[in-house]
Amino acid sequence: MNGIFALCVQDFKRLLTNALFWVLTVTLVIIILVVNFALPGEVSARGDFDGAVSLILPVSATIEVLGEVTEPIPFNKRITPVFVCFEALITGFLLGGALMLAEKEEETVRALRIAPMGAIKYLLSKTLLFAVIGTIYASLITVFCVGVFISWLIFIPLAFLGTAIMTLIGLAYTTLFRDMSSWFFSLVILLCVNMLPIISYMSPSYMPLWIKLLPSFPILFSFEKVMFGGSIDLTAVLYISAWVVIASAIAYLMMQKNFLKGAKNL
């Protein structure tokens, strides 16, 4: 375990000289400023935007609310889980890939391949580092945009596991590439697909099965429940756990095949 922490420390030092790391950090600050000072609390002319379907009703109609009457969530706060999910949590996806590509470009991967490291140690060190960074970023966005009165006991493991899943997928995906340009182009497409659950989040009537299968879906909706009340259902916990296992298995196999073995990276 000592070795893994030492690797995390050195990887963090590498991150400090990585332009993408600073771009993501500045974006984090911009998000906090935008949510607090630029985005409106209300966006719909037909009432508060609360994520529900709006209906144009006849003037004489009366509305009876069956459940508990709650204060509508301001739009700028309601959008926070989206920023947490698709900014903070993808730090590992982007930066893990960037560090791995740098290892290919500097050819340090050859030195790693003749070291007693193995795929597990490599994946653990990177995933641990980015899971911590992702959790810190997610917490900062949440504190400054929503406040401190949320269930941190659920929020922290959720952010940690969410970033871990994204990091593992990012690392697995990056093993297929040798240079930054081809990687970045296809990465944008992958990130866009990963962001599709935003449609369901903004328009809850649209929730096809295929969108629910994306790893970001259960994470996004779980963040919503953690931030604005409500309990995370068992299905979401199972989905996220399953994705941790799937992402770990894929990352391990891809690392073995494309990064640490074979003649591809010589």
Place this chain on the structure above:
Amino acid sequence: MIKVKNVYHDYEGKGKFAVSDISFSVEPGKIFGFLGPSGAGKSTIQNIMTGLLPLQRGEVSYNGISVRELRTDFFNQIGVSFEHPNLYTTLTGFENLKYFAALFSVPTIAPMELLERVGLRDAAKKRVSEYSKGMKQRLTFARALINKPKYLFLDEPTSGLDPKTAMSVRDLIMEQKNRGAAVFLTTHNMELADALCDEVAFIYGGIIAACDSPDALKLKYGKREVKVLFRENGEEKTKTFDMNNRDGLSSFIQSADIIKIHSQEATLEEIFLKVTGKELSA
């Protein structure tokens, strides 16, 4: 002991072998020199031996265990100094060694101690991106030693180094040999090989053209002659004697004003040219 037996490698799978029927062994406490020009197949063999390239045909074993069966733990015993430095350029020299030390599960040498030995102590806190080529070469060499490897692979370890640093690197290589490491030295520097190696193999066109100790090769391919430098009428002159003509040499030494006497043994460079046939086309 490292054993390489009848190894072949074909990069494209079309029957065109980059190396063919390569066999040799490296014993603990010995330095084995693998000599040849660029493109001869030296790096291919080293990459197969270290597991960077898959073993297609033949056998490579470490103390009887095939390279195909080696587990991750085995790499605790290996050190490789690559010809082209491959380092984390955004980290300092010290941090690079710390990073790699963290990968091993065996005791490692303190990074600063190693940096001192290769003359990089003053540059320890400098980023590698600011290092010269020679400094990067030394750091790559130091990294190969960090785990006190039992099997050490060195690819052109003194390339691009000034004579003083090259000498200290030579001393470090000898230290590894003396502590019992099996050293596999890949180079085209015949002088380095002559000074360090217990055994050398000449590789050319993917095959081993000759393999023996440097002294045995010199005896086999060298001239049995003695060259005498002497002074006559104020001028320096030379005369060559066949070693079998001892009487002639002896009487000349007694009568002439001798300055220097040299045996005319061949250099490894000359022997290489002879066994690979290159001098015929020169």
